[in-house]
Amino acid sequence: SRSLRLAVIPGDGIGQEVVAEGLKVLGAALPADVKVEATEYDLGARRYHRTGETLPDSVLEELKGHDAILLGAIGDPSVPSGVLERGLLLKLRFAFDHHINLRPGKLFPGVKSPLAGEPEIDFVVVREGTEGPYVGNGGTLRTGTEHEVATEVSLNTAYGIERVVRDAYRRADARPRKKLTLVHKNNVLVHAGHLWTRIFQQVGQEFPEVTTDYLHVDAATIFFVTQPERFDVIVTDNLFGDILTDLAAAVTGGIGLAASGNINPSGDFPSMFEPVHGSAPDIAGQGKADPTATVLSVAMLLEHLGFTAEAAKVEAAVAADLAERAGVRSTSQVGDALVARVSG
Amino acid sequence: SRSLRLAVIPGDGIGQEVVAEGLKVLGAALPADVKVEATEYDLGARRYHRTGETLPDSVLEELKGHDAILLGAIGDPSVPSGVLERGLLLKLRFAFDHHINLRPGKLFPGVKSPLAGEPEIDFVVVREGTEGPYVGNGGTLRTGTEHEVATEVSLNTAYGIERVVRDAYRRADARPRKKLTLVHKNNVLVHAGHLWTRIFQQVGQEFPEVTTDYLHVDAATIFFVTQPERFDVIVTDNLFGDILTDLAAAVTGGIGLAASGNINPSGDFPSMFEPVHGSAPDIAGQGKADPTATVLSVAMLLEHLGFTAEAAKVEAAVAADLAERAGVRSTSQVGDALVARVSG
Numbered sequence A, B: 001s002r003s004l005r006l007a008v009i010p011g012d013g014i015g016q017e018v019v020a021e022g023l024k025v026l027g028a029a030l031p032a033d034v035k036v037e038a039t040e041y042d043l044g045a046r047r048y049h050r051t052g053e054t055l056p057d058s059v060l061e062e063l064k065g066h067d068a069i070l071l072g073a074i075g076d077p078s079v080p081s082g083v084l085e086r087g088l089l090l091k092l093r094f095a096f097d098h099h100i101n102l103r104p105g106k107l108f109p110g111v112k113s114p115l116a117g118e119p120e121i122d123f124v125v126v127r128e129g130t131e132g133p134y135v136g137n138g139g140t141l142r143t144g145t146e147h148e149v150a151t152e153v154s155l156n157t158a159y160g161i162e163r164v165v166r167d168a169y170r171r172a173d174a175r176p177r178k179k180l181t182l183v184h185k186n187n188v189l190v191h192a193g194h195l196w197t198r199i200f201q202q203v204g205q206e207f208p209e210v211t212t213d214y215l216h217v218d219a220a221t222i223f224f225v226t227q228p229e230r231f232d233v234i235v236t237d238n239l240f241g242d243i244l245t246d247l248a249a250a251v252t253g254g255i256g257l258a259a260s261g262n263i264n265p266s267g268d269f270p271s272m273f274e275p276v277h278g279s280a281p282d283i284a285g286q287g288k289a290d291p292t293a294t295v296l297s298v299a300m301l302l303e304h305l306g307f308t309a310e311a312a313k314v315e316a317a318v319a320a321d322l323a324e325r326a327g328v329r330s331t332s333q334v335g336d337a338l339v340a341r342v343s344g
């Protein structure tokens, strides 16, 4: 019998609840001879308040020994903005070189979009995950005074861009429409923008069947709401990807359904899968949270580990559940319904 | 008789056509004793191809002698991305210290939004116009090689943030709902984000009647499509403002209707008014472009110069025209209809 060593970080708020359902579905989907060895790590706001730690080095070391990480949600209003984000979530993405931040934007049949006219939406955003304005390179001068100056430096490397761009081309090449859109703001952020554009064109020569286009990030937001069906695969920088994928979640039925993978394709470090939504402290502990985004993240985890058929089964279960969804169900009712479909 | 010294930069593509209608409406709206002395400046792609110039110093000097600038649209595919944007548009914004980039997001009755359920949308975005990632501070190393590194530096000053934040509070205070939302990404861009947040809170003490809240830029895009009615006044940085205002335009009926003002409230330099849309070379010269965004920009110009009643008249004319709009009309037909309403 094989085993899947899974690190689980439930985190804060609804993170606990949705991860529990994700694990149920994972167990139901895997072949009978695969055992999940799940180790739970207590990280997030409670740990921070108790010990002042966000991600101790020893935990970071332990996490390395796993095949993948499933994360619920991190964050609480009691912790100053940025502490957990940078000390835990981004630290993991950077330490494990999660350069492919993968976020599908798919409107499942039966799901209501805030957009009129029931558009067909089925794209995937390949967001760069380890560079750009997220590198934490910046500072302040005359801090706290009326003469304060604050900088944020966006760092972009040919190496970092090329690997995410090539990954995006591969994904586009494997999809029926074979279309790849680069989103940036190369008319203003000319240095980074030209580098992205040059590499996008260069790597494109390896993929003659992929049709390409370019959009400024501001224009892209317009098309997300007026013509979302025009997108197939999108590749973009870390910050633009952050913004666009929340918008993508909104137009495909809300962040309750949006999955993501923080992927290191080399396998040198474990990849991490997490719903796009936050910890939603206002509804935590009430069994109200929709675990679907976590379950879809589990599907991405399965796909990443080579369980392709199992991933498809989970996604099909979600699709069927959404198509028939009626009435209000609790977190675990949704999870149980998905388990039943996956097992059935 | 008084005179209004207006610099007109029609620019490229549909810029020419829409500016012509804007000027007609301006003439019709002004009191009879005010003469418009319009001077046209040939800037944009044609000038660039002819002379290599984007904005000669002599022209910049001349522009200073005007009460305001009306700009159509700048840009053409024949010019490398960034050349005209940075050499002309942004150069003007920076040279004339246009720190208040004002962009209303209003869904006029009769206008179709891509959002379902006919939401009520009436907010205004106060976008910082002279700082942030737009300062052009960045560079490349090992340019053109596989080891290239490119940086973009976002510069933020207490001085620059305070003036735009105070302006936004004033605008919020003058509106019935008195609500101001700060949009940033202070959990990741902590240096700039904390500076924005600190000043936002500090200046807020001068405006006890204004209700405030804070949203990360990614969350803000969600609310733009799921709950746009929650916004009244939004204040944000240059790049986030760029992205949010295109999205705002999209949900309020498209960039064909979105106006903007690049304002220097001190009056030391002329402020500049322009539609948010681009030069749309694909439909240029066909008399198809909707001049409404330019006409609404003219209303903002009137307001800025103290012609408050006249500004209201122009906006009312646009509202009435949009409410009754039926069938396809040419650029000048729309302009003439608005002139008739303003004069009537």
Ligand SMILES: CC(C)[C@H](C(=O)O)[C@@H](O)C(=O)O
Binding pocket: A085, A086, A089, A090, A242, A276, B187, B188, B218
């Ligand atoms: C919480 C935050 C640091 C994070 C990000 O900005 O990447 C989140 O918004 C996301 O998209 O996963």
Ligand SMILES: CC(C)[C@H](C(=O)O)[C@@H](O)C(=O)O
Binding pocket: A187, A188, A218, B085, B086, B089, B090, B242, B276
């Ligand atoms: C053309 C471009 C430089 C400009 C900007 O980014 O500000 C435009 O998008 C705008 O919003 O006015």
